[in-house]
Amino acid sequence: MSEPAPPSPEVLQRKLERERRARLEAETIAEKTTLELYKLAEARDAILRSAGDGILACDAAGKITMVNPAGISLLGRPDEDLLSETLHFAVHRPRPDASECTPYSCRLLRALRDSKTLTDVEETVWRYDGRPVPTNMTLTAVMQSDQPSGFVLTIRDVSARKQAEEARVKMMSQLEELKRLQELDGLKTNFINMAAHELRTPLTPIRTELFILRQSAGEMPADQRKSVDILARNFDRLARLVEDVLEGSRLQAGRLGVQKSAMDLTATVTDVVDSYKSVAAERAITLDARIDPSIPIMGDAARLAQVMVNLISNASKFTPEGGTIAIGAKRSSDLATVTVKDTGVGLTREDMAKLFRPFSQVGDHSKALVEGTGLGLFICKGIIELHGGRIWVDSPGPGKGTTFSFAIPVASLTAPKMAAPEARK
Amino acid sequence: MTTSPTRYPQAATILMVDDDPDILLSIGRLVERNIPDARFFAAASGAEGLKILSEERIDVLVSDFRMPGLDGLQFLQAARKTHPYLVCVMITAYPNPQLAVDAVRLGGVIFLITKPFDPGYFVSLLKTLAEAHLSEQRI
Numbered sequence: 384m385s386e387p388a389p390p391s392p393e394v395l396q397r398k399l400e401r402e403r404r405a406r407l408e409a410e411t412i413a414e415k416t417t418l419e420l421y422k423l424a425e426a427r428d429a430i431l432r433s434a435g436d437g438i439l440a441c442d443a444a445g446k447i448t449m450v451n452p453a454g455i456s457l458l459g460r461p462d463e464d465l466l467s468e469t470l471h472f473a474v475h476r477p478r479p480d481a482s483e484c485t486p487y488s489c490r491l492l493r494a495l496r497d498s499k500t501l502t503d504v505e506e507t508v509w510r511y512d513g514r515p516v517p518t519n520m521t522l523t524a525v526m527q528s529d530q531p532s533g534f535v536l537t538i539r540d541v542s543a544r545k546q547a548e549e550a551r552v553k554m555m556s557q558l559e560e561l562k563r564l565q566e567l568d569g570l571k572t573n574f575i576n577m578a579a580h581e582l583r584t585p586l587t588p589i590r591t592e593l594f595i596l597r598q599s600a601g602e603m604p605a606d607q608r609k610s611v612d613i614l615a616r617n618f619d620r621l622a623r624l625v626e627d628v629l630e631g632s633r634l635q636a637g638r639l640g641v642q643k644s645a646m647d648l649t650a651t652v653t654d655v656v657d658s659y660k661s662v663a664a665e666r667a668i669t670l671d672a673r674i675d676p677s678i679p680i681m682g683d684a685a686r687l688a689q690v691m692v693n694l695i696s697n698a699s700k701f702t703p704e705g706g707t708i709a710i711g712a713k714r715s716s717d718l719a720t721v722t723v724k725d726t727g728v729g730l731t732r733e734d735m736a737k738l739f740r741p742f743s744q745v746g747d748h749s750k751a752l753v754e755g756t757g758l759g760l761f762i763c764k765g766i767i768e769l770h771g772g773r774i775w776v777d778s779p780g781p782g783k784g785t786t787f788s789f790a791i792p793v794a795s796l797t798a799p800k801m802a803a804p805e806a807r808k
Numbered sequence: 809m810t811t812s813p814t815r816y817p818q819a820a821t822i823l824m825v826d827d828d829p830d831i832l833l834s835i836g837r838l839v840e841r842n843i844p845d846a847r848f849f850a851a852a853s854g855a856e857g858l859k860i861l862s863e864e865r866i867d868v869l870v871s872d873f874r875m876p877g878l879d880g881l882q883f884l885q886a887a888r889k890t891h892p893y894l895v896c897v898m899i900t901a902y903p904n905p906q907l908a909v910d911a912v913r914l915g916g917v918i919f920l921i922t923k924p925f926d927p928g929y930f931v932s933l934l935k936t937l938a939e940a941h942l943s944e945q946r947i
Contacts, residue, residue, distance in 0.1 A: 583901035586924035588834035594927035595837055622924060 437538035441470045443531050445495050457518070457540055459510035470495065470536060474520075476509040491522055491536070498524050498531045508538065517545045572632050579628040586622055593618055627758040631741055634765040641683040641769045645794060648678035648687065648719050652712045655691035659699065667704045674712040678719045681794045686766045690774075693759045694723040694787045701727030701785065718772075719793050724786040730778040738776055739764045767791060820846040820938030821865055825857040825883060826872040826899070835870075835930075842931040846938060854878025854886070861887055866894065867941040868934060871915075873900035873907065881907075884915030892916075895937050899923055 390398075431438055437454030441447045450458075450465045450473075458465065458473065465473050471492045475484040486492055494501045501522040507515045519539045524531040596603075596611045603611070633639040656672045663670045698708045706726040713720055730738070742757040760774075767774040772791030778784065822839060826832055832850040839848045849864060851857035854877055860866070869887060873880035884896050898911045901923045911917035919933060 580901050583923040584828055584831070587899075588828070588830040590924045591831075591834035591838050591927045595834075595841060598841065 435539075437536075437540075439465075439470065439473065439536045439538070440525075440533060441495075441536070442533045445469045445471065445492065445534070447473055448533065454538060457510075457516060457538055458508065459512050459514070470534070474508060474536070474538070476511065478509050478515075491520075494522050495534055500524060505541075517541050572636060575628055576632045579625045579632065582621075582625045586618070586625065589618055590622070627762065630762045631758040634762060635741070639762075639765055639769065641686050641766065643681045643683055643770070646680060646682050646684045646687075648680050648682065648712060648721070648791075649674055649676060651684050651688050652691055652710065652721060655688055655695060656710050658692075659695050662699060663708065666699070666702075668699060668702055669707040671707055671709040672711075674710070675714050678712060678714045679794045680719050680770075680791060682770050682791065683766075687770070690763045690766050690789065691721070691723075693763050697759070697787070698723050698725035698727065698785070701725055703727065714793055717793055718790045720788060720790045722786055722788040724784065726784045728785075729781045729783040730776065730785050731781055735776050735778060739774070763789075820867050820934075820942060821849065822846055822868045822870065822934060822938065823849040823851065823857060823860055823864070823866045824870045825851045825854060825875070825880075827852055827875045828872070831872075838927055838931060839934065843935055843938070846934070854880075854883030857883055858886055861891060866891070868895045868897065868937045870897045870899060870934075873898055873911075874902060881910055881915050884911075884917065888916050895941050897921065897933070897937070899925065 431449075431451040434451055434453055437457040438449075438451045439447055439454050440449040447465055447468055447470060450462050455462050455465065460468075460473070471486055471489050474491065475489060477483065490501060490504060493499075501520065504520040504522075506518055506520060508518045509515055517540075519541050521537045523535050523537075525533045525535060593611065593615050597615065600608050600611060630639060652674055653672070656670060656674075660670060695708065695710065702708055702725045708726075709722070709724040711720075711722040711724070739760050741761040764774050767789045770791040772789055774787070774789040777786045777788070820843065822843075824832060824835055826835075829852065832852065836848050836850055839846055847864075849860050849866070851860055854871075854875060857869075857871065861869075869884070869891075871880045871883055875883070878886065880898055880900070884898070888894060888896070894916065896915055896917045897919045898915065898917045899921045900907065903920060903922045908920050911920050918937075921930070921933075
């Protein structure tokens, strides 16, 4: 057999050319692939850098291999420090309350050992600076050929959510408390209302018997007459207290009604002042009334008379013999203002602040008011406010007299204007 | 049931219905002293009141509202079935606008009085109502 002939130089040349081209092509592909890998790595780093959650990667043994900026920021430790740490010790710092998370009790370590995924682990992480951060963690195994090659831990700072939850829980508890207090207040109002109503029944025979006793007072010895007078006076106080409690309870429940109609405030104020003339004369108190001739308002005459009786009665209790009670009623363009000014015991600033509250009691110098129901001015305030007005008190101080004033809108005597066509639209 | 002047004496008759014995006692004493000619009947319940109404001529009927058994309105409604022209007064410790409307519409009440009422006013009201009723009967 003869040996095969060696390839011709042309054939060799072609083979070499093919090999050179193949090498060039491989080099181009390798360069392209390297570039793409570099781009992918850059993109991955950018994603990790911009991720809001802390991301920590560790190898199969739990040693940290990568941590993103959010993780560094959340744990409060420099990355070079973290990269030499295991996952357990990186996350579980010693706690100020000494409630240590030991490697034996660490859920992360257990999951690493069992190659399991942990999701929605709510845990407070103690930062390097000792500050607690409530977090939500997820640990995922990175599987390669059915074996974990490492793990990824994502840590989310849930402080804002926790705060919102705490705020919501606190608000709910406050609402519950408010509801409970409202229920208690309702029960209290119902109880007071019921008790006051029930008191009216036994008051009826007491009043009747006092009436009968007084009819035969002429036949009684003087000391018995005195007893009847004391009984009658205290019956009046008790009856007034019951009615004031009922009025106050209606006012608090928003059921105190006023029946408004066109009326002249001058007539109401004058009537009440006239009814006090004899009482004032008995105690040598001067009643100085300066009342405008006509003050038309829309109001409830009986209720406003009730206010005037209360104010003049209070003034008369406070004012010593020989004093003066000045009653003024005047009309301005849109307001009717009534004042009751006495030369009595006066009030401190603290007394004035609580005078219109229910059951308020003022200092010892105002004994007369303490003897009242403590509801009169509260009811007056309610009545004036139901008329769209306001009531207030002024006093230069104890011993210097007091002025009560109220102002309510003056009635418009013209017919209500028709709405403009545009307004009607 | 109507009354005739020839059949009955011309003394006013008042029936008071209230479950509070002291109110009945006191109002009885008040009427006795201030309207001596009147005959006063007291009933502690609506049922007792209906019984007295069936036995006696009554000019003025005064009833409490809140009572065990028949309440004031139920009692007055039952009373007016047999005595449609009764003069009725209701007394109550629990006045309210709805009660006033019901008392007038259903019970024929012409006066609704809140406890504790003024005894002087109450006496003059009873006198006026009894006299007016007796005058009507005379006519």
